[in-house]
Amino acid sequence: MKNQLFFLLIATMTLTLNAFGQDKKVGGPCEGCEAIYESPVPFDKLDSFVKMPDATWTGKKPLGINGIVYKADGKTPAPGVILYIYHTDETGHYSPKEGAKGWEKRHGSIRSWMRTNEKGEYKFVTLRPAPYPGRTDPAHIHITVKEPGLNEYYIDEYLFANDPLLTPEKRQKLENRGGNGILTLIDVGNMYKAERHIYLGRNIPNYPTNP
Template identity: 35%
Template sequence: MKKQIALICFIVVLSFTNKLFAQETSGDKKESPLYDYYEKQLNNTDTIPSFKDQENKLKITGTIYYNDGITPAKDVILYIYQPSEEGHFKTNKENGKKYVEHRGWVKTDEDGRYTFYTFIPGAPYVPLTYPRTLGMKQILPVIKEPGKPEYDFDAFIFDDDPAISSRCRKKLDRIGYKGILKLEKQGNMYVATKDIVLKTGSAMIIASL
């Protein structure tokens, strides 16, 4: 059981992002899925494909700050990708390149603000577990600061997810993990506020709810 908990906490949260992101790239930075957008169409709000058809609609909104934690960061690109509501990564192919269907981009405005309209994903199966075990629900983010290479940061996971045990939470606290989303129901959708403070080569995530 202890080994299984460790797998859920570390394989799912720490390794899964790199695994999926690597599958979408071919080693060339310019072929990273983060760059699969039209620059002129980017703004501080985006809607994930099939959002309107989803049962558990989710709005993620917040402000991205420079590393002083005070100054809003303008023109930062935030890219997210995620599983379907069934927990599977649906993929499409275009011009010989495979990509995750449920994905989106935002570019912060002068106030550092961003908003995604998406949905709560399903839980994927944890690899290397028997019997098969469901892991954490995750939304996987990548950030691109102006003039700097893109990088992954803490996957967004959900505070009310039963897969996050108290033991797992302690492990995540010890490694400084700050990617937990706390949801609030507003009308027909859930809302989570997630502010980001940029740091050199990484990003620190601050939950505002």
């Protein structure tokens, strides 16, 4: 009987510590999201515009993606939000550089970090990634978000509306975390352009009502 009471007391204390001794996390599990902290530039020095390592106009037609990050109310621009993006190369592989460390070994070298400006704006230029060879996953660009006061979390990947692998069934399964991530490309001559606005907290588990 004493042993039962002892274990019951320990269990109660553990639950209490978990409830009051830990910070509330948002977004759920996120493997690799910690890669956002591998930025070679301090967060407060990041620009709102980046040119990805694969971006080139030499024999290529790059892709420019821009948008505005909004706060949870859906209308107020959110400055100072860190965005980490990475994607496959034109062969569908995550290709790290020789001697790569940390998450670059998994995410490859085509990755960058941005910080939204005072208007909540961000922009990056890259080459369109290819889907994984021999698989049915649509081509995509991963994105992780770190906003002030909250832990990092992932939102829906950037996808391409004209990708034949993006079937109606796959569209229905999208969670729309951070809003719709499907891009409609516009050919402007020397490059393609697309726009995606991001809505903080939208469809993000455990997101606070007033962050």
